[in-house]
Amino acid sequence: MATLSLETLHYDVVIIGAGGAGLRAAVAAAEQRSKVAVLSKSLLGKAHTVMAEGGIAAALGNLDPYDSWDTHFYDTMVSGHFINNYQMVEIYTKEAPARIFELENWGAVFDRTEDGKILQRPFGAHSFRRLAHVGDRTGKELIRTLQYKVLSLDVDIFQEVTSTRLFVDDEGRIAGVFAYRRDDGQPLVFRAKSLILATGGWGRMYRVTSNSWESTGDGCALALWLGAEVQDMEMIQFHPTGMVWPPGVRGILVTEGVRGEGGLLFNSENERFMLRYDPVRQELSSRDVVSRSIFKEVALGRGSPHGGAWLDIRHRGAQYVKQKLPGMYDQFLKLADVDITRERFEVGPTVHYTMGGIRVQAATGATNIEGLYAAGETAAGLHGANRLGGNSLGDLLVFGRRAGMAAAEYAKARAKWPQLAKNQIEAERKRIVQPFTIESGTNPFMVQETLQALMTAHVGIMRSKQSLTTAMEQFQALRADVERMAASGPIHFNPGWNTIFDVQSLIILAESVIQGAIAREESRGAQWRVDFPEELADLGRVNFVQRLSPGKGLSIEARPIPAMPESLARLFRASAAPGVLRAREEQRHLAKEE
Amino acid sequence: MADMPSSSKPPIARESPWWLAPNVTLVVFSLFVLYSIWEIFGHNVGRYQNYLSPYFSPDVGLWLGVPWIPALLVAWIPLGFRASCYYYRREYYRGFFREPAACGIPDRSRQYRGETRPPLVWNNLHRYFLYLALVVVIFLWKDAVDAFWYQGHLDLRLGSFILLADAILLSLYTFSCHAFRHLVGGGLDCFSCQNRARYRYRGWKAISALNQRHGLYAWASMFMVWGTDLYVRLLIIGAIHDPRLF
């Protein structure tokens, strides 16, 4: 294989990932006059953000005037089972409305209320109607708006570039990243004064997932290899409603908006089983609860023909459904031959979101590596043990912006270009083309399939010591295959070769997920241990933090969560969310007056 | 719905070959143009009793006292309206110019300029033909009403209904026009910004709905004009007689 000469580029801020967080960070950094590069594995505007459907959660109070940031704070902490970084939750709930208006200023066109404001829809475990949305394609609206905003700024976008290694200088500060262009295999070195990871989650380690192929957690893996800390890796959100049939579409998301718009869940005996599992919130209970409920119904033999539950939205009328859920209508009609306005349809849990990730400081997204920042799904903390629907799109905006600002500031303060050892670069350059030299190696597609099968079978919704031990054993057995993944054919746009780097990311993350799931001996949010069915108060005060050290491998420790200040802690001693209490108070007041 | 259909789906209908539609357009439009030339240049009279052929309406020749080829004075309006119509443009670019003949079929024209140079750039004057066509439509309705009155009493013959259908289809074609849709409300950016805009919004919605079938109305009204004129022509030369229906 002919070696291409190395191309070296210099940027103040390099952002890996062109989803919502990466693009929002790019806007923030560019507005500070930093020289910014965005590196993306795919084309601009195709990142997984584009698939988000339901909406952006923010306490605008356009429909429910009693909504407020503290009510949103309350809902998010309760859903996250209190292992969230409360500072992030506070920042998020206070800033989200401004981020939405900002999008509107940049051309986003949300659905409207009768009086001309941004319409908000109800969603699981939100006290009020809170999700600003555009039909069932809110993610597309968000990424398209940011994409065109970034195009209007002076930002260099490198499309279809895979990042394989981060570099630090002698003092352990970020120095740059090694990458290659997918279309011709050209190796690139980006020297950077600061760097933001915004690469999304790693749902692709499971077979049934709503995630697109790119969700292989590259940023989180890059951070781990560099010595950064990660946390809450055991927390994998299963969205309760993915498609289950036909096989080719298994896992594709059915937006929570269907239930938000009134969709009801039934088992094979025509029972609305959610009334049993959560009589108060019913279908709009939090995602962990609904997923577990469907899982249990199927396990008890009351599932739909292909192992899910029935979802029914027919009672809202064909016209309403087509207007509010056009994407869902089309998706089922085209891919499953089902007209959801006339038939009920099968849904089942699908891996949707990774709450865990890189451990960051709340206000800046700074990691424990100087100059390295993380934002969005790849960072951890905002969502705790279970993410509230609608909080991820807001997360991208709020923390993407903050990371962009912080990274730009850090870059400004750093006068000189960080030094970068030549031998590191040379070693990486050799490493990436090595798969082409392996004779009779393993097939990366098959390795990924094996990994997906073992994660799905043993580290799924229901976990136990036994299943996790089995998972770890099978995982260790897979390592040899991972080392020998081989590529063939030309170097330009070679999916077999590209997949090797995706699998390498998934492997280190899978190990940390299994390790985390073993360590957390309790059931909390997305972590359901049948051998430890209770939520334990002690474990509610810690995050499990992991790091990779040379020679020692992956280590894990329980890190205490700082206590909330009294002003916030008192909210949770009340009988309900603050806005709900205010609404009740007002009602009582009105009743008295009458 | 116990199980999904798997391989038992009905076979999809075989699509007609791509060359069929552009060639039908080519042949039919050519015949229509040839017929129109024959009709306009070959005749000085377009009236039979209380019927007026749409080629001769309004009867400007009579008003101005021009005895020779009076149809030439008005027929350029509907013909120009059709020639610059967005739907007809699509059809003749496909059928006559083969730019392209059908989607995905290689367009081999050497000097493609789109609608950037004369004469095709003059298609932008479509709206002026619309303004004139709107006037013509008023006269077509007058003709339709006249067709039901003969010598001072209600007279329901086949021709009466043909002229009525002609007026209806030509109205549908004219009012579903893209330029009309733009004129009524499409040109507005905001439908809630002025009080007047509320009516224009409603109009625009209605025209937009009609506009969806503009192509259908284009074909239907063309055949109707053609048929109506032929009917009147055949009556004039005495080849047929006009049956009384009621």
Next chain:
Amino acid sequence: MTALKETTTIYVYRGDASSGQEQPYSVEVSPGMVVLDAIHYIQAHHARDLAVRWNCKAAHCGSCSAEINGRPKLLCKTRIDQYLASGVPIHVRPMKTFPLIRDLVTDVSWNYRVAKKIAPFEPAEPAPFTLFQRDVDRIQEFRRCIECFLCQDICHVLRDHHDQNVYMGPRFMTKLAELEMHPMDASDRIAFTTQQAGIGWCNVTHCCSDVCPEGIQITGNAIIPLKERAADRNWDPLRRLFGHGPSAHVAEHKSKDRQKID
């Protein structure tokens, strides 16, 4: 569920800018299978290096654009059972309009360079806006675009005449329409639409609308209304005389007393 494993042959273009040809691959058929599933099957079992671009496999991202039996389509949204049922063999080729990188992957970067030339949304006043659903319905249709560029692929101006230097293509006509029809946009792109964007090159033959996987009526709702707006400016002295000129549109944006109707 079908118990028998059915197989079929799919012909896929293999090659790069210099040379290439279609190659047959045997694929195991499963219920509800789409062409992208078949391509993945080929990658996993026959040709690991078969180049294809895809992301979401749910028709949301618009990455897997290609031509199936000569028709521009999303690979992830095209079921193979329709072809099997009618006995038509499946031929998959890359988009013709864009330079080929390899196999089914083309270089679509031109589109992003074009996008950068369009003046961004310019709010007439800062958000939050007071906007009614009736005012945004029209532009929300255009914002459904997934940027699959199938419309660009089928457009004969770009596909056969290679007039990329004078015409931006249907995708960017929708983008311009979306911005021009935004009630809160204060910028004027009509001159740009006729000159740099080259709307006159479109001869309204509708092929872009036919291939749009989002069902956007590109010609009817974006291009023709834009042509009419351009005609207002360039071909209609009468309308300007009666106060419907460009200045009237701008004044409309600034009006704050928008009111609820109905």
